[in-house]
Amino acid sequence: MSEPARNFIRARIDADLAEGRVSGVVTRFPPEPNGYLHIGHAKSICLNFGIARDYAGRCHLRFDDTNPIKEDTEYVESILEDVRWLGFDWGPHLYYASDYFEQLWTWAEALVLAGKAFVCDLSAEEVRRTRGTLTQPGTPSPYRDRSPSENLDLFRRMRAGEFPDGSRTLRAKIDMAASNLNLRDPVLYRVLRATHHRTGDAWCVYPTYDWAHGQSDAIEGITHSICTLEFEDHRPLYDWFLEQIGPAARPRQIEFARLNLTYTVMSKRMLLQLVREGHVSGWDDPRLPTVAGLRRRGYTPASLRAFADRIGVAKADSTVDIGLLESCIRDDLNPSVARAMCVHRPVRLVLVDWPEDRVEWIEAPWFPDEPGRMGSRRVPFGKVAWIEQDDFMEDPPRKYYRLAPGREVRLRWGCIVKCVDVVRDAVSGAVTEVHCTHDPTTFGALPADGRRVRGILHWVSAAHAVPATLRLYDRLFSVPNPASPPEGRTFLDLLDPGSLEVLQVWVEPSLAGCDPGTRWQFERRGYYVADSRDCRPGHLVFNRIVPLRDSWAKELARTA
RNA sequence: UGGGGCGUAGACAAGCGGUAAGUCACCGGUCUUUGGAACCGGCAUCGCAGGUUCGAAUCCUGCCGCCCCAGCCA
Numbered sequence: 001m002s003e004p005a006r007n008f009i010r011a012r013i014d015a016d017l018a019e020g021r022v023s024g025v026v027t028r029f030p031p032e033p034n035g036y037l038h039i040g041h042a043k044s045i046c047l048n049f050g051i052a053r054d055y056a057g058r059c060h061l062r063f064d065d066t067n068p069i070k071e072d073t074e075y076v077e078s079i080l081e082d083v084r085w086l087g088f089d090w091g092p093h094l095y096y097a098s099d100y101f102e103q104l105w106t107w108a109e110a111l112v113l114a115g116k117a118f119v120c121d122l123s124a125e126e127v128r129r130t131r132g133t134l135t136q137p138g139t140p141s142p143y144r145d146r147s148p149s150e151n152l153d154l155f156r157r158m159r160a161g162e163f164p165d166g167s168r169t170l171r172a173k174i175d176m177a178a179s180n181l182n183l184r185d186p187v188l189y190r191v192l193r194a195t196h197h198r199t200g201d202a203w204c205v206y207p208t209y210d211w212a213h214g215q216s217d218a219i220e221g222i223t224h225s226i227c228t229l230e231f232e233d234h235r236p237l238y239d240w241f242l243e244q245i246g247p248a249a250r251p252r253q254i255e256f257a258r259l260n261l262t263y264t265v266m267s268k269r270m271l272l273q274l275v276r277e278g279h280v281s282g283w284d285d286p287r288l289p290t291v292a293g294l295r296r297r298g299y300t301p302a303s304l305r306a307f308a309d310r311i312g313v314a315k316a317d318s319t320v321d322i323g324l325l326e327s328c329i330r331d332d333l334n335p336s337v338a339r340a341m342c343v344h345r346p347v348r349l350v351l352v353d354w355p356e357d358r359v360e361w362i363e364a365p366w367f368p369d370e371p372g373r374m375g376s377r378r379v380p381f382g383k384v385a386w387i388e389q390d391d392f393m394e395d396p397p398r399k400y401y402r403l404a405p406g407r408e409v410r411l412r413w414g415c416i417v418k419c420v421d422v423v424r425d426a427v428s429g430a431v432t433e434v435h436c437t438h439d440p441t442t443f444g445a446l447p448a449d450g451r452r453v454r455g456i457l458h459w460v461s462a463a464h465a466v467p468a469t470l471r472l473y474d475r476l477f478s479v480p481n482p483a484s485p486p487e488g489r490t491f492l493d494l495l496d497p498g499s500l501e502v503l504q505v506w507v508e509p510s511l512a513g514c515d516p517g518t519r520w521q522f523e524r525r526g527y528y529v530a531d532s533r534d535c536r537p538g539h540l541v542f543n544r545i546v547p548l549r550d551s552w553a554k555e556l557a558r559t560a
Numbered sequence: 561u562g563g564g565g566c567g568u569a570g571a572c573a574a575g576c577g578g579u580a581a582g583u584c585a586c587c588g589g590u591c592u593u594u595g596g597a598a599c600c601g602g603c604a605u606c607g608c609a610g611g612u613u614c615g616a617a618u619c620c621u622g623c624c625g626c627c628c629c630a631g632c633c634a
Contacts, residue, residue: 005582006574032634067633124632131630135562138630169632179563181630190632209634233564233629255565257627262571268634310583312573314566317627321571324584334597369597401595410593446593456593523594552595 007313009047009254013055013224016252022223025057029083030097030213030227032064033075033197035268036283037082037291039304039325040259046308047256048226049088060220061090065098066212068196076197078283082291087301093220097212098198100219104207105159107215107245108170108188112151116244117188118144119154120171127169130176131184137177138184144173158191161204165191170205174240182237186210214238218247225251228258229315259311260319263475264289265483270491279495280476286543287476287499297473298519298529298545303332322475326546333519333527333545338366338374341412341458342507342522342542344470346386348433348462349403351417354383359463362443364413377510381414384462386506391457392434394422399555401454403434409455412523416442416453458523465506468540470528472501513537524548 016022027048031041052059061083065071083090111117120141122130132138146154158168170189178184188211193204217225225238232255242250260266265274266289274280274288283290286297294304307328311320361378365371392403403409408418416439423433441448476482478496485491511520516535520528526547535541 011576030634034634064634070633120632122632127632128630133562133630137562166632171632181563184630187632192632206632208632213634229565230628231634235564257566310572312583314573316566316573318572321584324572327584330596339594339596368594369592399595412593414593444593453593454595456595458594521594521596524596525594548594548596550595555595 005309005312007256008315009224009226009256009313010051010054012254013051016223017055022249024223025051025055026060026221026223027052027057027226028060028062028217028220028222030062030064030216031079032067032070033072033079034067034070035075035272036078038266038268038271039261039289039291039294039307040266041082042086042291042304043259043308043311043313044226044228045083045086045088046305047313050308051224051226057223058093059088059090060093060095060222062095062097062216062220064209064213064216065096065196065198066207066209068192068194068206071197073197078292082295085295085301086291086304095216095220096198097207097216098196100212100216101199101203101207103219104212104215108207108211109152109155111172111188111244112155112170113148114244115148115173117151117170117172118146119151119158120144120169120185120187121167122169124166127187131181132176134181140176141171141185144185155189158189158205159203161193163191165193165204167191172240174237180233180236182210182234183240186237210234210237211241214241214251214253215245217251218242218245218249221249222251223249225253227253227255229255229317230258231255255315256313257315257317260317260483261289261325262319262322262480263477263482264322265477265491267483270483273492277492279492286471286473296532296543298527298543299329300332303329306332319481329546330527330549333521337519337521337527339368339521339523340366340508340511341379341460342468342470342505342511342525342528343386343388343458343460343465344503344505344525345389346506347389347392347431349385349387349392349411349417349459350433350435351383351385351438352420352435353437356383358382359461360443362413377508379413379508379510380461380464381411382461382463385411385459386462386465387411387434387457387459391455392419392431394431397556397559402457403436403455407455408439408451408453409457410442410453411459412456414443414459415439416447456524458525460506460508462506464509466509466512466540468505468507468511468542469534470503470505470542470544471531472503472544474499474501507540511540514540519545521548 029048049059120143130139169187171185174183176184189205192206235253284292284296360381364379365376367373396404410416417436421435422431476499477494482491482494514530516530516532518530527545528542531541
């Protein structure tokens with residue numbers, strides 16, 4: 001693994017270490033279990049766990065579970081699985097903010113006693129109205145000056161369940177005129193009767209993110225609390241709370257820009273909507289940027305880690321070209337995955353000068369660039385083969401060096417063949433068969449006369465071909481930034497209806513018993529994975545992970 | 561028109577006063593029984609305008625542009 005790129009966060013940690021502000025590094029990844037992890041989370045996971053690894057520190061996995069109405073154990077489980085799958089280990093450091101509810105409560109009572117927090121009877125609506133605006137200060141709550149003892153009494157009765165949901169909150173007493181709205185007497189606790197996935201019905205008051213997060217960091221001895229940019233405005237509050245409770249060591253919050261990717265959406269709200277409304281097959285739909293989706297698609301953990309390294313970490317809002325992700329998975333798979341042949345859109349190729357029943361079994365290495373590696377398989381070569389429709393053209397454009405009337409190509413691992421005739425459908429006129437002669441001297445050999453044959457076609461013997469289903473996945477959306485649709489439209493209008501194409505295809509017989517989860521390169525086409533759920537012997541299903549770079553397509557696009 | 565951030569090539573991103581890393585994309589070329597892979601080469605004066613300095617992407621000043629904040633979400 002190469003050196004992780006330098007970034008401003010590591011620079012800050014270096015400085016903290018050099019100045020003796022900290023003696024070790026402890027980070028944390030703090031997801032809220034209210035949805036599945038996506039590649040943006042993967043960036044954060046790689047950042048936090050990567051720093052812990054490189055600084056010989058540790059990284060905690062902590063669930064930020066302070067809002068029971070949105071959270072669920074299904075999400076907790078998927079998150080655990082995803083982080084593990086990405087290749088990271090939290091060791092014994094698995095925590096839940098809900099584990100700290102009692103401690104948080106105790107600190108809150110201390111705040112009340114110190115006159116730094118009060119119970120407010122304003123409704124949510126009234127709080128909003130009195131908060132002021134961006135340019136005007138808010139007005140203090142009429143309950144702001146209650147005595148500490150009255151506040152403590154009320155606060156305890158909130159917990160005891162004496163008040164209805166939403167009727168009262170505990171608020172910090174900071175500054176209603178602060179230019180940073182987060183400091184205008186923020187809410188610490190709300191009354192909420194909801195069954196929590198871990199604490200059940202033990203509580204009817206729940207701490208807010210602001211009150212829970214920094215304190216949880218402090219409890220765990222986190223040194224560097226790395227979060228995304230939108231929390232930058234919360235840092236003064238984060239620090240204010242810590243100052244009140246005065247822990248031995250103060251964690252430091254550092255913010256970085258979240259990941260945006262072209263041709264997809266990353267917001268939990270939009271992902272949830274895609275899943276709930278059935279626009280995709282589930283959280284693990286291979287077109288989704290969720291970790292589960294990428295896994296099902298066939299992406300490897302290593303490719304995602306490489307991606308995280310390549311995109312870097314900074315504070316500028318940015319959108320990464322999804323082509324970079326695709327190049328990461330190609331890079332990982334190219335040297336590690338065996339080659340095989342699969343014909344996607346078949347047309348018959350008949351060798352007119354080949355005996356009807358003759359079959360040659362050809363030795364073909366799994367790794368053509370490294371023939372010794374992992375050995376080879378034997379592929380049958382007979383009179384009739386399937387080839388790709390687009391590997392034959394009656395009237396080819398310039399630079400097309402595949403099959404055409406009178407032209408020669410090599411059948412991969414086989415011999416050179418020459419097109420001598422075509423058979424058409426009587427009605428449509430479409431070519432249904434390509435007739436060729438073959439040059440028997442070119443099996444495993446260059447033409448003796450030195451003639452140059454550039455085109456090489458993949459193929460599958462028709463008599464031995466095994467049927468399979470291919471799912472050709474493409475980008476989910478048809479535009480680079482679906483999250484900001486044009487006036488009057490929603491991101492759903494921008495879904496690409498062609499993002500999934502299902503094909504019935506022919507694969508070479510050596511793939512017949514292929515195990516779910518195994519990856520292949522189908523030569524000249526792309527990388528594929530035998531679907532983890534639907535692929536089984538006798539019923540082969542492959543997902544396209546990513547197509548190969550296609551310079552011919554590029555050439556066509558250029559001349560078009 | 562309050563506060564907090566950010567602006568380096570088409571896309572990411574190093575750089576921290578000494579004369580613009582790297583990656584993807586793109587463009588050439590070599591090689592090739594995958595039009596794959598590999599390899600070689602090309603591709604920026606740093607939002608704008610002033611100033612300080614022998615010297616500035618890096619320091620100062622003023623503009624311009626973009627993002628975030630008015631949940632009892634995180």
